[in-house]
Structure formats: C-alpha cells, structure tokens
Amino acid sequence: MKVLVACEYSGIVRDAFLDEGHDAWSCDILPTETNSNRHIQGDVRDVLHWGWDMLMVAHPPCTRLCNSGVRWLFNPPNGKTKDQMWQELREGAQLFSDLLNAPIEKICIENPVMHKHAKKLIEGYRDFTQSIQPWQFGHGETKRTCLWLKNLTPLTPTDIVEGREARIHKMPPSANRGKERSRFYPGIAKAMARQWGNA
Numbered sequence: 574m575k576v577l578v579a580c581e582y583s584g585i586v587r588d589a590f591l592d593e594g595h596d597a598w599s600c601d602i603l604p605t606e607t608n609s610n611r612h613i614q615g616d617v618r619d620v621l622h623w624g625w626d627m628l629m630v631a632h633p634p635c636t637r638l639c640n641s642g643v644r645w646l647f648n649p650p651n652g653k654t655k656d657q658m659w660q661e662l663r664e665g666a667q668l669f670s671d672l673l674n675a676p677i678e679k680i681c682i683e684n685p686v687m688h689k690h691a692k693k694l695i696e697g698y699r700d701f702t703q704s705i706q707p708w709q710f711g712h713g714e715t716k717r718t719c720l721w722l723k724n725l726t727p728l729t730p731t732d733i734v735e736g737r738e739a740r741i742h743k744m745p746p747s748a749n750r751g752k753e754r755s756r757f758y759p760g761i762a763k764a765m766a767r768q769w770g771n772a
Contacts, residue, residue, distance in 0.1 A: 574590075574595045574596065574626070574627035574628055574770065575595075575596045575624060575625055575626055575627060576590045576595050576596065576597040576598070576625070576627065576628050576629070576630070577597075577598055577600060577617075577620065577621075577623075577625040577628075577629045577630075577677070578590070578597060578598065578599040578600070578629075578630050578631075578632075579599075579600055579601075579617040579629060579630070579631035579632065579633070579672060580600070580601055580617060580631055580632045580633050580634065580668075581599040581600070581601055581630075581632050581757070582599065582601040582603040582604065582605050582606055582612070583605075583606050583607075583756055583757060584599055584605050584606060584607045584609055584611075584612065585756070585757045585758075585759055585762050586599070586630050586632075586757055586762040586765065586766075587599040587609070587611060587612070588607075588609075588762075589759070589762035589763050589765065589766040590630075590765075590766045590770065591611070592763075592766065593766040593767060593770045594770075595766070595770060597611065598611050598612070598613060599611065599612045599613070600612070600613040600614075600615065600617045600620055601614065601617070602614065602615065602616060617631075617672070618668070618671050621671070621672075621675045621676065621677070622676060625677050626677070626678060627677075627678055627679055628677070628678075628679040628680070628681070628725070628769060629672070629675060629677045629679070629680050629681070630681045630683070630765060631672045631680070631681065631682045631683070632682075632683055632684075632757065633665065633668050633669050633672055633682065633684065634665060634668070635665070635684045635685050636661070636665070637658065637661045637662040637664075637665040637666075637691070638662070638665050638666065638669060638684060638685075638687050638688070638691040639684065639685040639686065639687060639688070640685065640686045640687060640688045641685065641686075642688075643688040643690065645658050646658050646659060646662060646690065662690060662691060662694065663694060665691070666691050666694035666695050667694075669682065669684070669691075669695050670694075670695045670696040670697070670698075673695065673696070673697060673698075673721060674696060674697055678723075678724055679723060679724045679725050679769070680721070680722070680723040680724070680725070681720055681721070681722050681723075681725055681765065681769070682720070682721040683718050683719065683720050683721075683757075684701075684718070684719055684721075685717065685718065685719065686704075686717065686719060687701075687719070699721070701719035701720060701721050702720055702721060702722040702727060703719070703720045703722065703727040703728065704717055704718065704719045704720070705717075705718050705720065705728060705730075705761065706718070706737075707758045707760070707761065708733065708734050708735075708736075708737045709730035709731070709732075709733055710730060710731050710732055710758060710760035710761045710763075710764050711731065711732035711734055711760035712734070712758050712760050712761075713734050713735065713736035713737055713738060714737065714738055714758075715737050715738065718761075725769055726768070726769075728761070728764050728765065728768055729764070729768060730764075731760065731763075731764045732760060
C-alpha cells in the first residue's frame with residue numbers, strides 16, 4: 574500500500590509500515606528526526622491528492638482541540654490573548670477537518686478526547702470510533718488516545734501490561750516537553766501496520 578503518515582516527524586508509524594513492506598511516507602512541517610529519505614517536509618494538505626490509495630494515519634496537533642486544554646480558551650497563558658487562542662483553535666479544527674475529509678479510502682486520525690468548541694468547528698464531525706491506551710500494546714503507561722477510523726476496523730490489543738503510570742501527565746516543564754508529550758508509541762504503530770496493512 575501507499576501510506577501517508579501525516580503530521581509525523583518522528584518516523585515511528587512510517588517505519589512500522591515500512592517494516593511490513595509498504596510504500597510509507599511521513600509528512601510534517603518539521604524535518605524528520607531520522608535521516609530518512611521518506612519524509613516530506615511541508616504542509617500535509619499540499620500532498621493529500623498524491624494518490625495515497627489505501628490508508629492515511631494522521632497525528633494532527635491537538636493542543637487547542639483537546640479537552641485538557643480547553644481552559645486556555647478563556648484564561649490564556651502568559652503572552653497570549655483570547656483572540657490568539659481562538660484563532661489557534663480555528664486553525665487546528667480546520668486541519669482536522671481537512672484530514673477527516675481527505676480523498677483517501679482508508680483513514681485513521683488519532684487525537685485525545687476533544688472539547689465541544691472544537692467539535693462544532695470541524696466539518697462533518699463525528700464521534701471517534703475507538704479509544705485505546707498504551708498499556709494495551711506493550712507500554713506500561715496511561716494516555717487515552719481516540720481514533721477516528723474510516724474503512725478500518727478497530728485495533729485489537731496486542732500486549733496488555735501492568736505498571737500503568739501516567740508518565741506523560743507527570744512530565745515536568747522543559748524545552749522538549751511538547752515533542753515528548755506527542756511522541757507516538759511503537760507498540761501501537763506496529764499494531765496499526767500489522768492489523769491494517771492487509772486490510
């Protein structure tokens with residue numbers, strides 16, 4: 574399959590599909606972290622019509638869409654205004670809309686639980702299909718992730734483990750905190766590639 578992994582610079586999902594023999598590419602406005610020649614740097618919306626015929630796995634930025642950050646819309650952090658927060662929300666909702674409605678046969682979009690203001694702004698919004706946890710796929714952590722699926726079956730857990738820690742929630746402030754909080758789990762990526770790779 575020709576697979577587009579949207580809004581990914583780590584290469585974790587891209588490489589999981591490559592390992593299963595697929596023609597997989599990542600795309601992000603940031604350069605890839607791995608020196609791979611299978612990364613397109615730029616706005617993913619510019620490549621949605623490049624014949625990604627079977628599947629797209631997308632990780633759009635969730636900072637303004639997720640339920641955990643809704644407070645910032647009404648009490649902006651230092652250095653930001655309410656207008657800026659709502660503009661960022663509109664931009665995030667537009668990107669999610671563009672991915673959800675992309676002309677690709679099989680789609681998966683992952684994001685945390687979304688607040689009502691974001692849902693109202695997303696064109697053709699529908700509730701997520703499935704929510705998963707890292708501990709269902711070999712990682713001893715809790716981080717609920719919702720999947721919006723089109724023409725794909727829900728993922729089946731592959732390795733349920735103990736030691737379920739909220740590591741991401743407890744992560745202290747740092748220069749790399751945003752990147753680390755958004756980093757995808759290899760066990761989930763492998764399950765996606767194996768379970769959806771032959772769908």
